[in-house]
Amino acid sequence: QVQVVESGGGVVQPGRSLRLSCAASGFRFSGYAMHWVRQAPGKGLEWVATISYDGNNQYYGDSVKGRLIIFRDNSENTVYLQMTSLRVEDTAVYYCAKMGISGYYADVWGNGTTVTVSS
Amino acid sequence: QSVLTQPPSVSAAPGQKVTISCSGTTSNVGNNFVAWYQQVAGTTPKLLFYDNYKRPSGIPDRFSGSKSGTSATLGITGLQTGDEADYYCGAWDSSLSAYVFGTGTRVIVL
Numbered sequence: 001q002v003q004v005v006e007s008g009g010g011v012v013q014p015g016r017s018l019r020l021s022c023a024a025s026g027f028r029f030s031g032y033a034m035h036w037v038r039q040a041p042g043k044g045l046e047w048v049a050t051i052s053y054d055g056n057n058q059y060y061g062d063s064v065k066g067r068l069i070i071f072r073d074n075s076e077n078t079v080y081l082q083m084t085s086l087r088v089e090d091t092a093v094y095y096c097a098k099m100g101i102s103g104y105y106a107d108v109w110g111n112g113t114t115v116t117v118s119s
Numbered sequence: 120q121s122v123l124t125q126p127p128s129v130s131a132a133p134g135q136k137v138t139i140s141c142s143g144t145t146s147n148v149g150n151n152f153v154a155w156y157q158q159v160a161g162t163t164p165k166l167l168f169y170d171n172y173k174r175p176s177g178i179p180d181r182f183s184g185s186k187s188g189t190s191a192t193l194g195i196t197g198l199q200t201g202d203e204a205d206y207y208c209g210a211w212d213s214s215l216s217a218y219v220f221g222t223g224t225r226v227i228v229l
Binding site for chain 1: 151152154156158163164165166169170175205207209210211216217218219220221222223
């Protein structure tokens, strides 16, 4: 069964750091790019970052560039999102998603992990 | 910020048809494939269409996807109460080197 499972969310103060993890199973992880997508309370989907299948290329949304870093460990079938200098506006459910074979779309989504940035 | 524009909501009675538009530019919808996602309240998003019109297995053919120029359209026929959800389009933006989502459309079954 193809699935991705996020973890690592929690409550953190502004300016602090947090690392999210996404464990993949049921598919050849090293062959697929991966996305992080977030959704603030009551808001729409916002793309956060994408990492290529081999980890050599990363892409970021403007709102997180320079503060969030996406990386992966193909030996552990895991993709990470290192979050630094967190802001209140980073509060959201963070979804990990597998990229499709033929394009940038996200075909398998996790259930999400919640990050709350609050003092 | 969302680069792709969708209507905030559409509504129709059960059994009727609705269409949702997704308007972009040549940097995204116009020259890249469009995907559509369904998010029922309180649940995780689900892929409805990829490559403009291709349906993953398990998606009923009451749902249709199409694209023309810089706009894409999602259609739902034979509307059911279970179709009440938020729907998002998405596409890669070649100018931004970013994946962009639409603003989202809520489907309301009257």
